[in-house]
Amino acid sequence: MGHSQLEKQKTHEKIVALAARRLREEGLEGIGVADLMKEAGLTVGGFYKHFASRDELVAEAVQSAVGSWRRRQEEQGIDPTDISLRDYAEEYLSDVHCANKGEGCPYAALSADMARSSETVRTVATEGLRKNFASMTARMPHPDTAEARRNAIITSCLMTGALSLARVANDEALSNEILETVRGFVRALADDEGQTKAAG
Amino acid sequence: MGHSQLEKQKTHEKIVALAARRLREEGLEGIGVADLMKEAGLTVGGFYKHFASRDELVAEAVQSAVGSWRRRQEEQGIDPTDISLRDYAEEYLSDVHCANKGEGCPYAALSADMARSSETVRTVATEGLRKNFASMTARMPHPDTAEARRNAIITSCLMTGALSLARVANDEALSNEILETVRGFVRALADDEGQTKAAG
DNA sequence: ATTATCTATAGATCTATAGATAATGC
DNA sequence: ATTATCTATAGATCTATAGATAATGC
Numbered sequence: 001m002g003h004s005q006l007e008k009q010k011t012h013e014k015i016v017a018l019a020a021r022r023l024r025e026e027g028l029e030g031i032g033v034a035d036l037m038k039e040a041g042l043t044v045g046g047f048y049k050h051f052a053s054r055d056e057l058v059a060e061a062v063q064s065a066v067g068s069w070r071r072r073q074e075e076q077g078i079d080p081t082d083i084s085l086r087d088y089a090e091e092y093l094s095d096v097h098c099a100n101k102g103e104g105c106p107y108a109a110l111s112a113d114m115a116r117s118s119e120t121v122r123t124v125a126t127e128g129l130r131k132n133f134a135s136m137t138a139r140m141p142h143p144d145t146a147e148a149r150r151n152a153i154i155t156s157c158l159m160t161g162a163l164s165l166a167r168v169a170n171d172e173a174l175s176n177e178i179l180e181t182v183r184g185f186v187r188a189l190a191d192d193e194g195q196t197k198a199a200g
Numbered sequence: 201m202g203h204s205q206l207e208k209q210k211t212h213e214k215i216v217a218l219a220a221r222r223l224r225e226e227g228l229e230g231i232g233v234a235d236l237m238k239e240a241g242l243t244v245g246g247f248y249k250h251f252a253s254r255d256e257l258v259a260e261a262v263q264s265a266v267g268s269w270r271r272r273q274e275e276q277g278i279d280p281t282d283i284s285l286r287d288y289a290e291e292y293l294s295d296v297h298c299a300n301k302g303e304g305c306p307y308a309a310l311s312a313d314m315a316r317s318s319e320t321v322r323t324v325a326t327e328g329l330r331k332n333f334a335s336m337t338a339r340m341p342h343p344d345t346a347e348a349r350r351n352a353i354i355t356s357c358l359m360t361g362a363l364s365l366a367r368v369a370n371d372e373a374l375s376n377e378i379l380e381t382v383r384g385f386v387r388a389l390a391d392d393e394g395q396t397k398a399a400g
Numbered sequence: 401a402t403t404a405t406c407t408a409t410a411g412a413t414c415t416a417t418a419g420a421t422a423a424t425g426c
Numbered sequence: 427a428t429t430a431t432c433t434a435t436a437g438a439t440c441t442a443t444a445g446a447t448a449a450t451g452c
Contacts, residue, residue: 004423004424004425004430005424005425005429005430007424007430008429008430008431011430011431026316027227027229027312027313027316029227029229029230030229030316032413032414032415033414033415033416034413034414034415035414042431042432043431043432043433044414044415044416044432044433045417045418045430045431045432045433045434046430046431046432047415047416048415048416048417049429049430049431050430053415053416054414054415054416107364107365107368108312109312110312111312111364111365111367111368112227112308112309112310112311112312112313112364112367113227113312114368115364115367115368116226116227116230119370122368122369122370123370125368125369126368126369126370126371126374129365129368129369129374130374150381150384150385153377153378153381153382154358154381154382154385156361156365157358157361157362157365157378157382158354158357158358158361159361160361160364160365161356161357161358161359161360161361161362161364162357162361164307164311164312164315164360164361164364165307165311165329165356165357165360167311167312167315168307168311168314168315168322168325168326168329169322169325169326169329170319170322170323170326171326174326174329174330177353178353178357181350181353181354182353182354182357184350185350185354204404204449204450204451205403205404205450205451207404207450208403208404208405211404211405232439232440232441233440233441233442234439234440234441235440242405242406243405243406243407244406244407244440244441244442245404245405245406245407245408245443245444246404246405246406247441247442248441248442248443249403249404249405250404253441253442254440254441254442
């Protein structure tokens with residue numbers, strides 16, 4: 001039996017981190033409290049000393065997923081612009097990301113669930129979305145322009161949609177065609193933006 | 201108590217049509233068999249004379265949703281090209297569509313659920329996706345080119361992603377910004393395609 | 401006779417709680 | 427004394443089945 005407050009905090013974080021992964025894999029209603037606790041090496045009983053309800057865990061897990069996804073996006077450099085749009089798209093639209101929902105973009109994995117979820121969860125998701133648009137705008141060539149923001153929104157929607165649809169297809173050829181086509185488009189957009197369109 | 205075989209068939213179709221709507225609203229696991237039957241004016245007991253299992257209903261409902269969505273896309277003309285890319289995008293990215301998941305695009309509403317679902321459901325979804333890409337390609341200016349297909353895939357991913365993310369946001373301003381930005385992009389793409397790029 | 405639907409319920413599963421146990425921390 | 431976790435279980439919910447009822451269709 002774990003005991004100290006430090007241990008409790010670690011247990012709490014362990015549950016949230018596990019839920020952040022498992023809920024992206026199975027959907028926000030796809031896994032039960034008992035199973036989650038079991039996977040964390042614990043039992044059901046302790047759960048409600050950590051969370052008032054299942055939905056409270058879901059909200060924390062979504063926040064964790066959104067946060068850790070952003071951190072991972074930005075970890076290759078202090079400033080988000082350090083990861084070029086092109087590199088970001090290659091990684092986002094890779095078959096590795098396509099096959100690993102649990103550690104991937106929470107919007108591609110959970111958008112429909114989030115839209116149906118409690119206002120708490122939706123607000124967390126909305127704020128994360130806002131931040132993602134902002135850091136995507138910062139990646140664009142002339143980040144202070146309205147066009148940069150529009151391109152950031154378009155690129156975000158395009159990549160999220162592509163990953164979502166690629167995951168639907170149980171035909172690898174179709175799945176790859178979707179990812180490769182959109183990779184090509186973003187590549188062209190990044191080059192185009194970087195070269196021809198000079199003064200924002 | 202309903203009785204004739206004709207009535208049974210009608211009942212069957214009624215359940216499937218209702219499920220096609222309600223499952224898009226609540227997710228593929230969001231509503232139970234008993235509730236669905238009750239909404240159809242029936243009781244649980246009859247369900248298993250129509251479907252071997254809940255998943256069998258889900259598969260039929262997804263097929264119905266994918267089919268009726270395609271029919272609705274095409275109903276404004278015999279040929280899918282009769283609906284211009286521009287008009288299609290305006291409707292797809294409208295706030296009416298955003299607010300009405302039940303009768304809307306099954307991919308925006310269910311992609312994550314579909315990806316997690318049984319192979320039967322995934323195959324139905326994949327074939328529908330293939331057909332959607334084909335009819336979107338047919339809407340492009342020079343439909344026989346590889347570029348038309350690429351643009352069709354990009355447009356499909358972009359619009360699905362935009363609708364999904366617009367539905368996540370519980371801030372109407374952000375939601376509208378997403379939809380309006382992508383509407384503008386597709387408008388420009390449609391005009392550009394229709395005018396400048398002449399010989400495919 | 402067959403069958404489409406109904407009522408009722410078995411059995412599984414899932415959230416949440418109650419009470420016991422064993423550690424922390426004043 | 428407090429509390430983090432455990433075992434056990436209450437209560438709700440959900441899928442699926444059993445058996446009754448009332449119509450169809452040969």
